[in-house]
Amino acid sequence: MRKWLVISYNLPTEPSRIRVAAWRGLRKQGAVNIQKSMWVLPFSEENYSALSLLSQELETNNGETIIMESVFIEEKYEQRVISIYNKARSLEYEEIIDKCNDFFIEIEDETNNENLTFAEAEENEEELNKLLSWFNKINARDIFGAPLRAETEEALEKCKKIFEEFSNKVFAKEII
Missing domain, CATH: 1.20.58 (Methane Monooxygenase Hydroxylase; Chain G, domain 1)
Structure with a gap:
């Protein structure tokens, strides 16, 4: 079964540049948004490093982040995310x-x-x-x-x- 990385975050509404920077960084890495402020990437060391750096940046700017390693319980859920990807x-x-x-x-x-x-x-x-x-x-x-x-x-x-x-x-x- 394929492993995935999930990042979820909460940010203050201001300054908006932090939200934009988070969105741009996640998109640049190839992450897809599956829920409000919840993004998914296929697991790799490179993706984990990128998410860790983003997490540090967000937390430095008064945000809260959670990074998880995950697998889908059923194939249909994974296929849905692959389709979004x-x-x-x-x-x-x-x-x-x-x-x-x-x-x-x-x-x-x-x-x-x-x-x-x-x-x-x-x-x-x-x-x-x-x-x-x-x-x-x-x-x-x-x-x-x-x-x-x-x-x-x-x-x-x-x-x-x-x-x-x-x-x-x-x-x-x-x-x-």
Whole structure:
């Protein structure tokens, strides 16, 4: 049976930045919210370390935290949480796919406007690298294989190909 980490916390209403920091830290780690102020992560030493650091930060700011190691009594409960986990990853993958579509439009516009400069190539390469880095972060926390992973990988491969074609056009124009 799979082990899980559960963190529950109570925080003062002010300052709100502490609540936001907790939410961001948990989301960044890949945790999913299953009840008010109750978050779940698959058990790993890395996840435990991250939750411990977050717990210390929250308690330093007048919060109360509890971290538990847990197992689900029935498979259906675990599957429900895995479903929530996959949905969270799919939403993140959807954002990347949307940004890939923006990238395709940007490259198409630059090509149609014959804005084939090194500066444009550099800017688009930076955007591609951001997309790839973002994917790597999400993919690292996608341990259950969310359904949109493959589609996201395909979109990123298309981004790489389109960027390569754009770079070749820029190179050809700059050399002539």
